[in-house]
Amino acid sequence: xxxxxxxxxxxxxxxxxxxxxxxxxxxxxxxxxxxxxxxxxxxxxxxxxxxxxxxxxxxxxxxxxxxxxxxxxxxxxxxxxxxxxxxxxxxxxxxxxxxxxxxxxxxxxxxxxxxxxxxxxxxxxxxxxxxxxxxxxxxxxxxxxxxxxxxxxxxxxxxxxxxxxxxxxxxxxxxxxxxxxxxxxxxxxxxxxxxxxxxxxxxxxxxxxxxxxxxxxxxxxxxxxxxxxxxxxxxxxxxxxxxxxxxxxxxxxxxxxxxxxxxxxxxxxxxxxxxxxxxxxxxxxxxxxxxxxxxxxxxxxxxxxxxxxxxxxxxxxxxxxxxxxxxxxxxxxxxxxxxxxxxxxxxxxxxxxxxxxxxxxxxxxxxxxxxxxxxxxxxxxxxxxxxxxxxxxxxxxxxxxxxxxxxxxxxxxxxxxxxxxxxxxxxxxxxxxxxxxxxxxxxxxxxxxxxxxxxxxxxxxxxxxxxxxxxxxxxxxxxxxxxxxxxxxxxxxxxxxxxxxxxxxxxxxxxxxxxxxxxxxxxxxxxxxxxxxxxxxxxxxxxxxxxxxxxxxxxxxxxxxxxxxxxxxxxxxxxxxxxxxxxxxxxxxxxxxxxxxxxxxxxxxxxxxxxxxxxxxxxxxxxxxxxxxxxxxxxxxxxxxxxxxxxxxxxxxxxxxxxxxxxxxxxxxxxxxxxxxxxxxxxxxxxxxxxxxxxxxxxxxxxxxxxxxxxxxxxxxxxxx
Numbered sequence: 056x057x058x059x060x061x062x063x064x065x066x067x068x069x070x071x072x073x074x075x076x077x078x079x080x081x082x083x084x085x086x087x088x089x090x091x092x093x094x095x096x097x098x099x100x101x102x103x104x105x106x107x108x109x110x111x112x113x114x115x116x117x118x119x120x121x122x123x124x125x126x127x128x129x130x131x132x133x134x135x136x137x138x139x140x141x142x143x144x145x146x147x148x149x150x151x152x153x154x155x156x157x158x159x160x161x162x163x164x165x166x167x168x169x170x171x172x173x174x175x176x177x178x179x180x181x182x183x184x185x186x187x188x189x190x191x192x193x194x195x196x197x198x199x200x201x202x203x204x205x206x207x208x209x210x211x212x213x214x215x216x217x218x219x220x221x222x223x224x225x226x227x228x229x230x231x232x233x234x235x236x237x238x239x240x241x242x243x244x245x246x247x248x249x250x251x252x253x254x255x256x257x258x259x260x261x262x263x264x265x266x267x268x269x270x271x272x273x274x275x276x277x278x279x280x281x282x283x284x285x286x287x288x289x290x291x292x293x294x295x296x297x298x299x300x301x302x303x304x305x306x307x308x309x310x311x312x313x314x315x316x317x318x319x320x321x322x323x324x325x326x327x328x329x330x331x332x333x334x335x336x337x338x339x340x341x342x343x344x345x346x347x348x349x350x351x352x353x354x355x356x357x358x359x360x361x362x363x364x365x366x367x368x369x370x371x372x373x374x375x376x377x378x379x380x381x382x383x384x385x386x387x388x389x390x391x392x393x394x395x396x397x398x399x400x401x402x403x404x405x406x407x408x409x410x411x412x413x414x415x416x417x418x419x420x421x422x423x424x425x426x427x428x429x430x431x432x433x434x435x436x437x438x439x440x441x442x443x444x445x446x447x448x449x450x451x452x453x454x455x456x457x458x459x460x461x462x463x464x465x466x467x468x469x470x471x472x473x474x475x476x477x478x479x480x481x482x483x484x485x486x487x488x489x490x491x492x493x494x495x496x497x498x499x500x501x502x503x504x505x506x507x508x509x510x511x512x513x514x515x516x517x518x519x520x521x522x523x524x525x526x527x528x529x530x531x532x533x534x535x536x537x538x539x540x541x542x543x544x545x546x547x548x549x550x551x552x553x554x555x556x557x558x559x560x561x562x563x564x565x566x567x568x569x570x571x572x573x574x575x576x577x578x579x580x581x582x583x584x585x586x587x588x589x590x591x592x593x594x595x596x597x598x599x600x601x602x603x604x605x606x607x608x609x610x611x612x613x614x615x616x617x618x619x620x621x622x623x624x625x626x627x628x629x630x631x632x633x634x635x636x637x638x639x640x641x642x643x644x645x646x647x648x649x650x651x652x653x654x655x656x657x658x659x660x661x662x663x664x665x666x667x668x669x670x671x672x673x674x675x676x677x678x679x680x681x682x683x684x685x686x687x688x689x690x691x692x693x694x695x696x697x698x699x700x701x702x703x704x705x706x707x708x709x710x711x712x713x714x715x716x717x718x719x720x721x722x723x724x725x726x727x728x729x730x731x732x733x734x735x736x737x738x739x740x741x742x743x744x745x746x747x748x749x750x751x752x753x754x755x756x757x758x759x760x761x762x763x764x765x766x767x768x769x770x771x772x773x774x775x776x
Contacts, residue, residue, distance in 0.1 A: 331351060
C-alpha cells in the first residue's frame with residue numbers, strides 16, 4: 056500500500072474517534088455530576104466510569120468502520136485513482152502486465168498528490184453537546200442539596216453574625232461484610248445498608264456525610280448503640296451479626312432524613328444424613344453372609360467435614376439375655392464438601408457377628424461450623440442374621456407341612472386349573488368341560504370349608520348326604536385338580552366315615568350309649584365349629600378371611616354350573632384377600648442398649664414415698680394476654696389516646712423468642728415513633744400486634760333453650776317414676 060495513502064487512512068480514523076469522544080465526554084461528565092448531586096458519591100463514580108467506557112467503545116467502533124472497503128470508495132472518487140483503487144490492495148503476482156502498469160500509475164499519482172480523507176469537524180453538534188453539558192453542570196451544582204437551608208431562610212442568624220447550622224445528610228455509604236471463614240464466602244461490599252448476612256459475620260460501616268457532624272452512631276432497636284469513629288472524612292464502625300436487628304444512623308446535629316435499616320441473619324443449618332444402601336431399615340441376612348455394604352450421603356449448606364464416624368452396635372442373645380457391644384469406625388468421605396458420600400463394607404466375622412445376632416449401624420457426621428461444629432446422625436439400619444433354627448427350617452420347608460401356606464397355594468392352583476380348562480375348551484365336549492369345571496368347583500368347596508374352620512363356621516358335613524355325581528371327582532384326586540390334604544395328612548374324602556374335617560369317627564370308637572351327652576357330641580358336633588374356639592386370629596385378619604370366603608362361595612357357584620370364566624374374577628379376589636393376610640406387616644423394635652437410671656438399692660421395699668412425683672396432671676390456667684399490651688392495641692384503634700410505645704418495646708424484648716417475625720413488629724413501632732400522626736403506621740402496628748397477641752380459649756357455648764315439647768320432656772325426666 057502507498058505510504059501516503061496509509062497515513063491519510065489512519066488520520067481519518069483518528070479524526071473519527073476524536074469527534075466521537077468530543078461529543079460524548081462532556082455529556083458523561085455532566086451526568087456524573089448530576090448523579091453525585093442527587094444520589095451518592097458512589098453512584099456518581101459508577102456513572103462516570105461506565106460512561107467513559109461506553110464512549111471509548113463507541114469511538115473505537117466508529118473508527119473501525121472506516122475499513123479497506125471505505126478507503127477504496129473514497130479513493131475511487133478522485134481522478135488519480137481512475138476507478139481502480141482496488142489494485143493497490145491486490146496481490147502483485149496475480150496481476151497481468153496491464154493491471155500492474157495501471158497500479159504503478161495510480162501509485163505514482165497518489166504519491167505526488169496525497170489524498171485528504173479526514174472528515175470535517177461537526178461544529179454545530181459539538182456546540183450543542185457542550186452547551187447541554189454546561190447547563191447540566193450548572194443545575195447540578197446550583198440546585199440546593201437535601202438538608203441545606205438557603206441563606207434567605209435565616210436572616211436573623213446572619214444579622215447576629217453567626218452562620219446557620221446545616222443539618223448533615225448521608226452522602227455515601229458502604230457496608231463491608233466478612234462472612235465466617237468456614238462458610239467459604241468471599242468478602243463483599245455493598246452500598247445498601249439493608250442486607251441478609253450469615254450468622255457471626257463481621258460488618259464494617261463506612262459512612263460519609265455532606266456536613267461535618269460532631270458525633271455519629273448506629274442505634275439498634277434493642278437499645279444497643281455503636282459509636283462511629285471519624286477517619287479521613289469517613290465515619291466507620293464494626294459489629295458482629297449474631298442476631299437479626301433493626302438500626303438507624305443518628306448524628307449530632309440530627310440528620311434531616313432518617314430511616315430504619317434491616318439486617319437479617321441467616322443461621323448455619325445442621326447437616327443432614329441420608330441412607331443410600333441398604334434401602335430398608337431392617338435387612339434380613341442370608342445364611343453364610345460375611346459382608347454388609349453401607350453407603351450414606353451427608354449434605355450441609357456450608358460443607359460437611361471430610362471425616363465421619365460409623366457407630367456399629369452388635370446385639371447378641373435373645374429374650375432378656377441380650378448383650379451389646381459398640382464399636383466406632385472412622386470413615387473418609389468423597390465428593391464436594393456440601394454433599395459428601397461415605398461408604399464402608401462391614402466384615403461380619405471381624406465384628407464377632409454370628410447367626411441370630413443383630414448388627415446396627417448409624418453414621419455420625421459434623422459440619423465445619425466454628426468454633427463448635429454441629430453434628431447429625433443417620434437413622435439406624437439393622438442387619439438381622441438368621442439363626443440356626445431358621446436355617447434348618449428353611450432347608451426343610453419342602454418337607455414340613457404348613458397349614459395356611461398350603462391353603463394359599465391351593466387357591467392359586469384352583470385359578471391355574473380354571474385357566475387351563477378355558478384354554479382347552481375348544482378341544483373338549485360340552486359334557487367333559489362341565490364335568491371338569493364341576494370338579495374344580497368341588498376343590499373350591501373343600502378349600503372354603505377348611506377356611507371356615509378358622510372362623511368357627513359350621514362344617515356343612517354333620518350328616519352324610521346321599522351320593523351325588525361329584526362323588527368320583529371329589530373322592531379320587533385327578534391330575535387337573537389335586538385334592539388338598541387336611542391337617543393330619545389324610546385325604547379329605549378318604550372314606551365313607553370321614554366328614555369334611557378329615558376326622559374318622561368310626562375307627563377305634565367305643566360302643567355308643569343311648570342318651571350319653573359325650574356320645575352325642577362326638578357323633579354330631581366338633582369343638583372347633585364354635586366361634587368361641589376360633590381365637591387364633593385377630594379381628595382384622597378374621598374380617599379379611601371372611602371376605603375371602605365370600606369370594607370363594609361365588610367362585611364355587613360359577614364353577615359348579617360350568618362357567619369357569621365367570622368364576623375367575625371371584626377366585627382372583629379371594630387370592631388377593633389371602634395374600635393380604637399373608638403379607639401383613641410386622642413391627643420390628645430396634646434392639647438398642649438400655650439407658651435406665653441406676654437403681655437406689657437403699658430405697659427398695661422400704662415403703663418411703665418421699666420425692667415421688669404425683670401421677671395426677673395438674674390443670675394449668677392458660678396464660679392471659681398482657682393487659683398493658685391489650686390496652687395499646689385498643690389505643691391504636693382510634694380512641695385518640697397516644698399508645699405507650701415504651702411499654703410495647705419492653706414487652707417485645709421479653710417475648711421476642713416466641714414471635715414469628717419480631718423485626719417487623721419493631722419496625723412498625725419505630726415508624727410510629729418517628730411519625731406519631733401517621734394513620735397508615737398506626738394501622739400497620741395494630742395489625743402486627745394482633746398477630747402477636749395470644750388468642751384466648753373460647754368459653755363453652757351455653758345450651759340453647761328447649762322448646763315446649765323439649766321442656767315437657769325434661770320436666771318428666773326430673774319428676775321421676
